[in-house]
Amino acid sequence: MERERPRWEVADVIRAHGEELRRRHRLSAAHEKVLRHIATCRTAALGGHLDVCDTCAYEHNSYNSCRDRHCPKCQATERARWIAERTERLLPVPCFHVVFTLPSELRPLALRNKAPLYDLLFRAASSTLRRLARDPKRLGADIGVTAVLHTWGQDMHFHPHLHCIVTGGGLALDGSHWMPSRSNYFLPVAVLAKLFRGSFLAGLEQARKEGKLDFAGSTAEIADPVRWAALRDGLYRKDWRVYAKPPFGGPEQVLRYLGGYTHRVAISNHRLASLKNGKVTFTYKDYEDRSRRKTMALDAVEFLRRFLLHVLPQGFVRIRHYGIWAARNVNTKLAVAKRMLASEPVDVQGAAPTKKEKPWWERFLEHTGIDVRSCPQCKSGRLQRTRPIQVTTTAWRRPPPPVARSP
Secondary structure (H helix, E strand, O other): OOOOOOOOOHHHHHHHHHHHHHHHOOOOHHHHHHHHHHHHOOOHHHOEEEEEEOOOOOEEEEEOOOOOOOOOOOHHHHHHHHHHHHHOOOOOOOEEEEEEEOOHHHHHHHHHOHHHHHHHHHHHHHHHHHHHHHOOOOOOEEOEEEEEEEEEOOOOOEEEEEEEEEEOEEEEOOOOOEEEOOOOOOOOHHHHHHHHHHHHHHHHHHHHHOOOOOOOHHHHHHHOHHHHHHHHHHHHHOOOOEEEEOOOOOHHHHHHHHHOOOOOOOOOHHHEEEEEOOEEEEEEEOOOOOOOEEEEEEEHHHHHHHHHOOOOOOOOOOEEEEEOOOHHHOOOHHHHHHHHHOOOOOOOOOOOOOOOOOOHHHHHHHHHOOOOOEOOOOOOOEEEEEEEEOOOOOOOOOOOOOOOOOO
């Protein structure tokens, strides 16, 4: 079923209230870049091409996408491409979903030091999972982990956490056989939480000693050694939250689930309910009753401010793979595991044959149900690309640099 197109978009909010946002808040170059990309996405400012129906001669201007990973409109095609690639690496085993969350006390520091603390979150969570799984008293195997960083909650506040999809079992440490986990139990959550807490805080202390953390703004007070020690000791005493969800039934369920998590942004256009009188109204899940959805209204500038909290550092990789799913193990450990589970002879020297990649519109149709090449007028024809559309300069323009003023 084709999904109904949203009436309101984040781009509408940016075009209507972007200048007011600049007057009230100082924006970084990265923030300006994201705003400019989203505001011009699929508009004449980026150029495009003319599509003509081969049946009824209907004409339609198709404008180019900005391809920014923070843009709500540019994720569906990239998500479909990514899932198609990951299909080749999935194993016919159940998978578990484990969520690692940073305590609220660390959020101001994480917001000030995004790259080092996000990296530390990945390292601590992945090493915790692999270390416990390799323990002979637990599973005694090398597992596969795909970790996806999310930094938001339903209300768009800063809430960094890591979603990990983990194989239900792993390759024996000597590589001789596959070690399955229990059907409804993977690893003890309480032990995972303690190991994660210790690993993260040890890495955080090391980063502080090496001068890799920036203490400024709201984090200036914890630069004092006494305050820092009090914060650290309090975090060691606190129970950290690690949540394990029930296992998936098979690879198809994993793919469907991953499709909803891997290429998300802070808020999708489909959650926007209205934009009027300087207010943005959007829907969010009621966690007490997941079948219901509630609405929240925010000042448009506050809405954009929260949206920009989740802009990632330039070049930061927010989807990472570990263990037998790591890139370096695809043609070795993963190939061995796939042949074991398929009861085929093991030969890790030959790489799997590559399949011809489907066009982007076919992948988009499979994932969203939207056929972008179908004629919206006659419904039976196909849109054919013809002449290009020239780029215009009348749409969004980057603001000029501020004029220097005397003290």
